[in-house]
Amino acid sequence: xxxxxxxxxxxSFNNRKILNYINLEIKSACILTISGKSGSGKxxxxxVLSGLLKPDSGKVFFKGKDIYKWADFRRSxxxxxxxxxxxxxxxxxPDYSIYQNIIxxxxxxxxxxSIKEHADYLIKYLDIDNIKDQLPSTVxxxxxxxxxxxxxxxxxxxxxxxxxxxxxxxxxxxxxxxxLFKDIHKKYGIAIIITTHDNYIIKNSDFHFTLVNGxxxxxR
Ligand SMILES: Nc1ncnc2c1ncn2[C@@H]1O[C@H](COP(=O)(O)OP(=O)(O)OP(=O)(O)O)[C@@H](O)[C@H]1O
Ligand SMILES: [Mg+2]
Numbered sequence: 001x002x003x004x005x006x007x008x009x010x011x012s013f014n015n016r017k018i019l020n021y022i023n024l025e026i027k028s029a030c031i032l033t034i035s036g037k038s039g040s041g042k043x044x045x046x047x048v049l050s051g052l053l054k055p056d057s058g059k060v061f062f063k064g065k066d067i068y069k070w071a072d073f074r075r076s077x078x079x080x081x082x083x084x085x086x087x088x089x090x091x092x093x094p095d096y097s098i099y100q101n102i103i104x105x106x107x108x109x110x111x112x113x114s115i116k117e118h119a120d121y122l123i124k125y126l127d128i129d130n131i132k133d134q135l136p137s138t139v140x141x142x143x144x145x146x147x148x149x150x151x152x153x154x155x156x157x158x159x160x161x162x163x164x165x166x167x168x169x170x171x172x173x174x175x176x177x178x179x180l181f182k183d184i185h186k187k188y189g190i191a192i193i194i195t196t197h198d199n200y201i202i203k204n205s206d207f208h209f210t211l212v213n214g215x216x217x218x219x220r
Contacts (some may be wrong), residue, residue, distance in 0.1 A: 001024060001027070001028055001061075002025045002027055002028070002061070002063075002156060003026055003027065003028040003103060003159055003191045004024075004025075004049055004060070004061065004062055004065075004159065004191070004193075005025045005026065005028040005060075005061045005063065006022050006023060006024040006025075006048070006049075006058065006059075006060055006061075007020070007023060007058055007060075008021045008022070008023060008057065008058040008059070009022045009023075009024075009055045009057070009058035009059070009060065010022070010055060010056050010057045010058055011041075011044060011048065011055045011056050012056060017039040017214050018044050018054065018214060019041050019044060019045060019048070019214055020213070020214030020215055021058070021212075021215075022045070022058070022088060022215070023216075024209070024216055025194065026157045026159075026191055027191070028158070028189075028190075028191050029185070029189045029190065029191060030191055030192075030206040030207060031181065031182070031185055031191075031192045031194065031204075031205045031206050031207075031208065032053075032191070032193045032194070032205060032207045032208070032209070033193075033194050033195070033196055033201060033205040033207070033208045033209070034193065034194070034195045034196075034208075034209050034210070034211060034216075035195070035196060035197055035202060035208070035211075036195075036210050036211030037209050037210075040161070040211040040212065041067045041211050041214065042164075042195040043163055043195070044191075045195075045211065046085075046161045046163050046174065046193070046195060048060060049159075049161060049193070050079055050083050050085055050161055051067050051068075051075045051076075051078050051079045051083070052079065054068050055068070058143070062078065062082065064182060069187045070219065071176070072155040073131070073138075075187060079093040080105060080108075080109070080155060080157045080187050081109060081157065082128055082157055082158045082159060083157050083158075083159050083160075083161060084151075084152030084153055084154075084155070084157035084159070084160045084161070084220050085152060085160075085162075085163075085203075086145075086148050086152050086160065086161070086162040086163065086165050086167065087148065087163055088151060088163050088164035088167045088168065089168070090136065090144045090145060090147075090148050090150070091147065092136040092147060092151075093136075093213070094135065094136055094137060095132050096133060096135075096136075097132065097134060098128060098131055098132050098133070098134055098135075098136065098139065098143075098147045099123070099132040099133060099146060101136065101151055102119050102122065102123065102132075102150045102154055103115050103116065103119045103149060103150060104151070105154055105155060106119070106154040106155050109155055110145050112160065115154070118154060118156075118178070119150070119154060122153055122154065125150075126146040126147075126149060126150050126180065127141065127146065128146050128150065129148055129195060130145055131147075132137060136206070139218060141169050141173065142169055142176065142177065145165060145166070145169060145173075146177070146180070147179055148165075149177075149180060149181075149184070150167075153184070156188075157190065158190055158191070159190060159191045159192075159193065160184070160190060160191070160192045160193070161193050162181070162193070162195070163195050164176065164179075164195050164196055164197070165177060165194060165196070166178065166196065166198055167196075167197075171200075174198055174200070175200060178198075178200065178201050178204065183192070207220060208220040211219040
C-alpha cells in the first residue's frame with residue numbers, strides 16, 4: 001500500500017518551475033532516499049509532502065486522502081501527528097533544554113504523564129539521557145540530531161521526513177544516525193524519506209530517486 005503519493009505535482013517560484021508534474025508513489029514501511037543538486041527542489045518536495053506547501057497544481061495523497069483538500073486545521077493535525085520532520089540544521093529551540101525540545105510537539109496531543117513516559121523511553125532509546133537537561137548549544141552535532149529524531153518521534157508519526165539529516169555530520173556519526181533510522185524503520189514499520197547526498201545512506205535505502213530539472217528520476 002502507498003502511504004503517500006504525488007499526482008502531477010507542479011510548483012514554481014518566480015516563474016521558475018521547481019517541481020514539474022511529479023508523480024511519485026511511496027510505499028508504507030520503506031526507506032526512500034532522494035538526491036539532487038542544491039536548488040533542485042528537495043526541500044520543496046518534502047514541504048509539499050508535509051502539508052506545509054500547497055503545490056500550484058496536482059494532488060498529494062496520504063493513505064488515499066487528498067491532503068490539500070482538507071481544511072487548514074486538519075492539515076495542521078496531519079503535520080503534527082502523522083509526520084515527523086527532521087531538519088538539516090536541527091531547528092531546536094535554543095532556550096529550551098533537549099528534553100523540553102523533545103516533548104514540545106506532543107504537549108497538545110497527550111496527557112503530560114504519557115508524553116513524559118514516551119519522551120523518557122525515546123531519550124533512552126536514542127542514548128541521550130546524559131544530555132537531556134542541557135541546552136542545544138552545549139551538545140554535539142550528532143547529539144542534536146538524535147534529539148531531533150526523538151522530537152520527530154514524540155507523536156508516533158507514520159512517516160518521517162528527514163531533510164539532509166547527516167549533512168552537518170562526519171562520516172562515522174552519519175553512519176550511526178542512519179543505523180538509528182534503520183532501527184526505527186524496523187521497529188515501528190514506518191516510512192522514512194531522506195534527502196541526502198550520502199552514498200552510504202543511498203546504497204542502504206530500499207528506493208532511490210534523483211531530482212533533475214524538476215523531474216523525478218528513479219534510480220533504484
Ligand atoms: N519560498 C520560496 N520563494 C522563492 N523561491 C524559493 C522558495 N523556496 C525555494 N525556492 C527556490 O526553489 C529552488 C529549490 O529550493 P529547495 O530549497 O527545494 O532546493 P534543495 O534541493 O533543497 O537545495 P539544497 O540542497 O541547497 O538544500 C531554489 O532555487 C530556491 O531558491
Ligand atoms: Mg534543501
